[in-house]
Amino acid sequence: MRKVMTGHKAVAEAMRQIEPDVVAVYPITPQSEIAEYYADYVHNGRVRTELVPVESEHSAMSACVGAAAAGGRVMTATASQGLALMVEILYIASSMRLPIVMALANRALSGPINIHCDHSDAYLARDAGAVQIFTESAQEAYDYTLIAQRLAERKGVSLPVIVNLDGFTLTHSVQVVEPLKDEVAKRFVGTYTPNYPLLDVEHPSTWGPFAMPDYYFELKRAQVAGMEAVPEAFLEIQKAYEEETGRKYQGYFEPYRLEDAERALVVMGSTAGTAKVVVDKLRDAGEKVGLLKMWMYRPFPYAAVAEALAGVKQVAVLDRALSFGAYGALYTDLAAAFVHRDQAPALVNYIYGLGGRDTTPEQLTQVFEEMSSVKPDQGLHYIGLRE
DSSP states (O other): EEEEHHHHHHHHHHHHHHHHHHHEEOOOOOHHHHHHHHHHHHTTTOOEEEEEOOSSSSHHHHHHHHHHTTTTEEEEOOOHHHHHHHHHHHHHHHTTTTTOOEEEEEEOSSSSSSOOSSSSHHTTTTTSSHHHHEEEHHHHHHHHHHHHHHHTSSSSTTTOOOEEEEETTTSSSEEEEEEOOOOHHHHHOOOOOOOTTTTTTTTTTOOOOEEEEEEEHHHHHHHHHHHHHHHHHHHHHOOOHHHHSSSSOOOEEEESSSOOSSSHHHHHTHHHHHHHHHHHHHHHHTTTTEEEEEEEESSHHHHHHHTTTTTTSEEEESSSSTTTTOOOOHHHHHHTTTTTTSSSOOOEEEEEEEEGGGOHHHHHHHHHHHTTTTGGGOEEEEOOOOO
16 A cells, blocks of 8 residues: 655545545645645545635634534645634634644745745644644654544544644655555544534534633633643554554654663654654764654643653754744743753754755754753754854
8 A cells, every 4th residue: 555645645645534524725835735635536526525615714714613513524724824814713613622633734934925844833823722743754644634533533632633744845745655545544533423513403502602701711721621631542542543553653752762862852843854864873873862753742741751851961952933032932842841850951942944944964963963062041043044
């Protein structure tokens, strides 16, 4: 079943096998081909999905909310400014506990206008109440789309799930992917039984209520409970995926040669592949280095990350987006993981790859080399920037 395909095609294949009731989508680079592939599946009768071409991303998420509230299995995809336009409704989808799965082809937010990858769009939505998963490869994007569907629909979770894949680097590049047989994928995802569907007239329910101060706080706390249910469910679904397919995704992140590492990088997305090459090369030279590649970004696995990095002396956290006036978002989370720990590694924050800027093995090697001499209180550091 091994095939050569782009990340776009891999995600669309997973969507085809899930066969949602509704896909509402609006085109935007570098996401558009996901929708184009899926439109072909609908046109050719390979799925029974209702494809809704809307007039904007705001409308796309609005249509998803309506369809999911009615009781349908619903998916969408977007990127960059599209997510920025849709984020108002993403907050509503989360608060309504709707298990909408969205592929996010990571792309820089304007301005200036840029169509290439960074993670500023994902960071924009980090407090919207949606689960966020980052992927390194087209294979991971495929696998985690299937996993995301089951996670979103898990009783007790029931939240939107965003599967991030780096724009162009993953969406448009061609890789070897091994999709599952249709029957295996469908068996893993299973059938969907919605909670309190709006169209169940025998059991009427209220959707989108107005909440005054005497109820709003408690409703937000209920969303927290959904997020609190994610980590255990995530591990269980990963295990179920391994049992069904033989593919092993174990944990909230992938520790790469961290066992005795004294220096390590923490990174999300496709750059992890480059970092692995650098780690292997330095290990061959006798240096004790490693990598922690995040899969689950929201909810953030604070305790597990702190445990994984407990023996590391220096850690460089790589953020592919700026948080203006503050350290990077990933770095801030890493730092918070060690607040209540007696021992913590020396942390330093690097900003890299904005607007699709290449990050080379030589640059990551330099990060490892200078890690010991960089002081954490020296503020932000940059990779590949012309000052």
